[in-house]
Amino acid sequence: MTAASSSRAEAFAVQPHPQPLSADARAQALSDLQFGTQFTDHMVRMQWRQGEGWADRRVDPYGPLQMDPAAAVLHYAQEIFEGLKAYRWDDGSVWLFRPEANGERFNKSARRLALPEVELDDFLGSIEALVAADEAWVPGSEESSLYLRPFMFASEAFLGVRPAHIIDYLLIASPVGPYFQGGVKPVSIWVAQGYHRAGPGGTGDAKCGGNYAASLLPQQQAFENGCQQVLFLDARDGRYLEELGGMNVFVVRKDGTIETPRLTGTILEGITRSSVIRLLEDDNRKVVEKDITLDEIRAGVDGGDIGEVFACGTAAVVTPVGRLASPEFDLTVNGGEAGDVTMAIRKRLTDIQYGRAEDIYGWMQRIA
Structure with missing residues (x-):
């Protein structure tokens, strides 16, 4: 210290x-x-x-x-x-x-x-x-x-x-x-229907209990449908990806481009999220923050243009997504397996956190 x-x-x-x-x-x-x-x-x-x-x-x-x-x-x-x-x-x-x-x-x-x-x-x-x-x-x-x-x-x-x-x-x-029992393995995600985590002008980009309370009923529905987490769409149009109940979400396209929902005031600005973006960009990967529709994701997974989906947050670090489901569809991502990009960025981040790699960013602070 x-x-x-x-x-x-x-x-x-x-x-x-x-x-x-x-x-x-x-x-x-x-x-x-x-x-x-x-x-x-x-x-x-x-x-x-x-x-x-x-x-x-x-x-x-x-x-x-x-x-x-x-x-x-x-x-x-x-x-x-x-x-x-x-x-x-x-x-x-x-x-x-x-x-x-x-x-x-x-x-x-x-x-x-x-x-x-x-x-x-x-x-x-x-x-x-x-x-x-x-x-x-x-x-x-x-x-x-x-x-x-x-x-x-x-x-x-x-x-x-x-x-x-x-x-x-x-x-x-x-x-x-590990946050998810069984360690690091692909999780199943339920896409919320009729429920939203936050709306424009609300408290979506604040870390307050009310946001999480609003996610509990959809989370319960996710469990009932064999999923570990729930993905929320925007409250205005019900078309755009926002975030999971407690994590930010990324998609990896076959051309190597990585996309994540842009921060609109309704999404929590994750510290893991910003760290992942920095690491990906320093690996010369193109990262795009944009509005992403659910239709794009469905078409991309079905057609093979989207090869990986992953989520990130302090508790779960970086977690591969192996399945996206709702009453209307049930999609397997990357054959239900963890993708190479997902696991590589997870290793890059955790190696810094646990002192196995040099911290060139000055992110780590010794306290004992």
């Missing part, structure tokens, strides 16, 4: 957990990693009050929250969150991937939800302080990481439609393995 990052972390007072999980119990938890089911011994908290700003920065034992039933978040959903990972390298060190980008997106979401922004030093300091307290929880097995979830919500007790005057920021951490 650098002197600057050490100073940021020191702003958070640490209250050690009186009964942390034993080393043996922790080792057992790390030997059977699921996604988002096990949490570390500590969490970070700080609070904002109108006219006073942020205060009470601390690392506390992980545990339940005490919340007033009238807390504004429970009634008006004023909240946001982020997701990033800490990676254990082979030499035992711990690194973050582009955490400043997460901090910037966190504040972009905050502005859209009428929440106070968090100084980047506080955002990064909270992460550094929590990882310092729970470094033993950072796993070192293949495809594993410590998933970090910063979030803030309106905790003021009142019933009325206005921005809250009291806001809580928290950070929790969960050791994780």
Whole structure:
């Protein structure tokens, strides 16, 4: 950890957990990693009050929250969150991937939800302080990481439609393995019918819980039809690809061109998405951000012009798509197998994240 990052972390007072999980119990938890089911011994908290700003920065034992039933978040959903990972390298060190980008997106979401922004030093300091307290929880097995979830919500007790005057920021951490059970293999995607994740002028490019709540019923339909994820079309015309429930989407044409939906304000600007685009372009591949119709995809897969489809996001990294389905069609992509372009870009990205390749972009930040 650098002197600057050490100073940021020191702003958070640490209250050690009186009964942390034993080393043996922790080792057992790390030997059977699921996604988002096990949490570390500590969490970070700080609070904002109108006219006073942020205060009470601390690392506390992980545990339940005490919340007033009238807390504004429970009634008006004023909240946001982020997701990033800490990676254990082979030499035992711990690194973050582009955490400043997460901090910037966190504040972009905050502005859209009428929440106070968090100084980047506080955002990064909270992460550094929590990882310092729970470094033993950072796993070192293949495809594993410590998933970090910063979030803030309106905790003021009142019933009325206005921005809250009291806001809580928290950070929790969960050791994780692959997002999809069974590891990296092609997933099946259900194309949502009659449901949309977000509309023009809404909160589609903010990372807030309401967007994900809107995706749950279509996601349930996807499960019922043998699919792991759902793909949303635009709310205006119902023709254009937007994103999956929690990932951005790319298509690979036979001529090598790679396309992804352009950012229109209804799509989350994924940090993995922008990283993938940079890596592809530096491999001299043509990447086009454009409006992509579902009809184009169907015709391209049927006719062989589209050879691969993949999705990307922090949790799942880069995931091949082997099937696209709806009540009207059922398409197999690339014979249901992972494509060469998909797996190559996944390897390029994960090699940087896990320290197996040189980070020429300055994306990685050591914190332990």
